[in-house]
Amino acid sequence: MTAPSDDAPDVPPQPGRTSRGVSPRPPIDRHMLEALVCPVTQARLSYDSERQELVSRAAHLAFPIRNGIPIMLVDEAREID
Numbered sequence: 001m002t003a004p005s006d007d008a009p010d011v012p013p014q015p016g017r018t019s020r021g022v023s024p025r026p027p028i029d030r031h032m033l034e035a036l037v038c039p040v041t042q043a044r045l046s047y048d049s050e051r052q053e054l055v056s057r058a059a060h061l062a063f064p065i066r067n068g069i070p071i072m073l074v075d076e077a078r079e080i081d
Helices: 030-035
Strands: 046-048 053-056 061-066
Antiparallel strands (some): 053 061
16 A cells, blocks of 8 residues: 655645536525616616526626626626627
8 A cells, every 4th residue: 555645735625616626606695686786777687597697688788796796897797689
């Protein structure tokens, strides 16, 4: 039997990572989503869970959600049809 090598440091797994190295999606607070409105039109937003975006159909913009935090900046939004 071979002793473990001292050359390789023990690296603990990073918090929030799965065994595949992909971070799981943080849960989205539904009450927070209901309170948010489009910063351009003040219209209601719809939640796209697949793309992790808040969509403003009125402004034709999709605002990203990163690490569970909606990024409500027009410069960060994606234009949609």
